[in-house]
Amino acid sequence: MPTTAITKIVDPVTRIEGHMKVEVTIDQVAGQFEVTDAHSTGTLFRGFETVLNGRNPWDAPIITERICGVCPVSHGMASVMALEAAAAQKASGNARILRNLVLGADFLHSHILHFYLLAAMDYVKGPASAPWTPAWAIPARPGLDTLTIAGNLPNAIEARRRAHEMGALFGGRMPHPHAYIAGGFTAVPTSDNITKFGAHLDWLNSFIQNVYIPDVQMLSNVYPDYKAIGDGYRNLLAYGVFNLNDAGTTKLMKKGLVRAATPSTVQTVAAANINESVTYSWYDDTTNNLAPVKGSTMPIYPKTGAYSWLKAPRYQGEPFEAGPLARMWVNGNYRKGISVMDRHLARAQEALKIAKAMKTWLSQLTVGGQVYDTGFTLSMPQSGSGVGLTEAPRGALGHWVTVASGKISKYQIITPTCWNASPRDAKGVRGPIEEALIGTPISNPDEPIEVVRVIHSFDPCLSCAVHVMRPKGKVTVFSA
Ligand code: NFE
16 A cells, blocks of 8 residues: 555546546545545536526427436426426326336436446456456455356346337437427327337346346345445435326325434425525525525636535435435335445336336327327416426436526526535535545555445446545546
């Protein structure tokens, strides 16, 4: 272990999008290196809210789906929900079911992609060639053969392709399906599409049960120490998703939150309790601590003390973790723990829950049936506002829209990664990933693979550049 500080750039740290860096301070505590502080930085100004101002409200789902190629369907869903709330309408019947099916397919592709192509590489070695190298040395632990390229990785790629094809069968294309419109859905189910969708779904159900879940369990068995690493605040938040009736009163994954002090008590969630702090974000301080319905996107760069383009969303002033573990915990489906490995296990088990439900939904479609609410006014209200709270694969997602003179006058989006990867808030309280990193034991400060494992357990839709600092030493920089 080096005793003199070093400066080093590792590029890339891993194989995800390039919009994030995390700076950690590593120090010796009781003779062991561990993370003693962390700063999470979103390095990309997204600005979709600004793009939407002055647009026709009908454009919002199409535009907001472009926020991301991994979770576009969730943005389409949140957007149509917000518009329908503004117009006091709801999609029903076939439209509700088709929305669920295409969103469900997106969850399946995303969860499988995350485990095999993004997270597993933190534990097993790839071949010694690009894009697998350069890579940090991973201390060998036997028993992970199925996670290699000679193991289930090719099957995972096929699983992802099949899930994408399912989305395209009803959504028209993947990513960015254009089928989500306020008031309904644009595709009418045919027997042919239902049969094709069902064949892929059966294959995926089998893959999830017989390959994905056993592989995650195997990883958890080989790395039991990661059940005690990366817990964070233990506050969990879910908005709920997949309406099971047209009124939206029952959902496959319900809305709720739990706090660390009372983990068995699911509390209600109200959008009015959410606000966003910008004290440490590159936004104008006059927009600090606003509820998203009143929120504003006023970039200021540079700004003293700020270190992220992410705002810091808080619920009743507290940071909350969003994601599959939050959803599964709120629903009572997974309550074994909160840690790196629990996030992976809950994600895999959620995939099975959704895939099984999709089989039922498929059987509920009416071939050739109506997919648009004819009672829906084709013109949006000239003025009004609405919120769409739903779930993306990575967790709670909200869109807030205000319409004035027939145009969008305000649009605010809070993504799950914004909840998880947020910087400090106005009170100086760390975001969930920052907090989860504290106390993480590090075996080699020059190649702190443990830091990446904690970050990846949240499945952030970002790439990570990790800055490692040692007090009194030079700075070691790992950039993606
Ligand atoms: Ni870009 Fe997304 C999901 C959303 S992450 S992947 O899941 O919303 O913030």
